[in-house]
Amino acid sequence: xxxPKRHTEExxxxxxxxxxxxxxxxxxxxxxHDVKLAITADLxxxxxxxxEILELKRGTVVALDKLAGxxxxxxxxxxxxxxxxxxVIGDSLHVRIGEITGTGEKSDEDLRR
Numbered sequence: 001x002x003x004p005k006r007h008t009e010e011x012x013x014x015x016x017x018x019x020x021x022x023x024x025x026x027x028x029x030x031x032x033h034d035v036k037l038a039i040t041a042d043l044x045x046x047x048x049x050x051x052e053i054l055e056l057k058r059g060t061v062v063a064l065d066k067l068a069g070x071x072x073x074x075x076x077x078x079x080x081x082x083x084x085x086x087x088v089i090g091d092s093l094h095v096r097i098g099e100i101t102g103t104g105e106k107s108d109e110d111l112r113r
Contacts, residue, residue, distance in 0.1 A: 037077050038077050039074065039076055040074070041074050041075075042073040042074075043066065044064025044065050044066035045064060046062060046063060046065060048062075071083040071084060071098055072085070072095060074097065082099045082100040082101045083101070084096050084098050084099075085098055
């Protein structure tokens with residue numbers, strides 16, 4: 001079986017001109033003030049068998065691996081922020097921030113700089 005002949009033509013491409021760069025924009029910190037972030041507090045973990053989970057019902061108490069009064073981990077969008085104390089105000093749970101991870105306590109002299 002013979003292969004068919006292909007017809008080829010020369011083609012010239014147009015020169016591509018560089019696009020003008022957009023004017024430089026600067027992001028001001030105040031532009032971020034209205035961005036919402038998710039804050040979560042890790043109250044503890046536990047492992048359960050499927051049988052135990054299927055037996056859960058309203059009123060069941062699940063024991064977690066943290067002790068009452070122990071500091072809880074605080075996360076911002078899933079990233080560690082620090083540790084805090086769980087407090088009850090009215091009928092709601094709140095977290096009082098006790099430490100921020102990655103920063104040391106600043107002295108009065110550092111604050112004056």
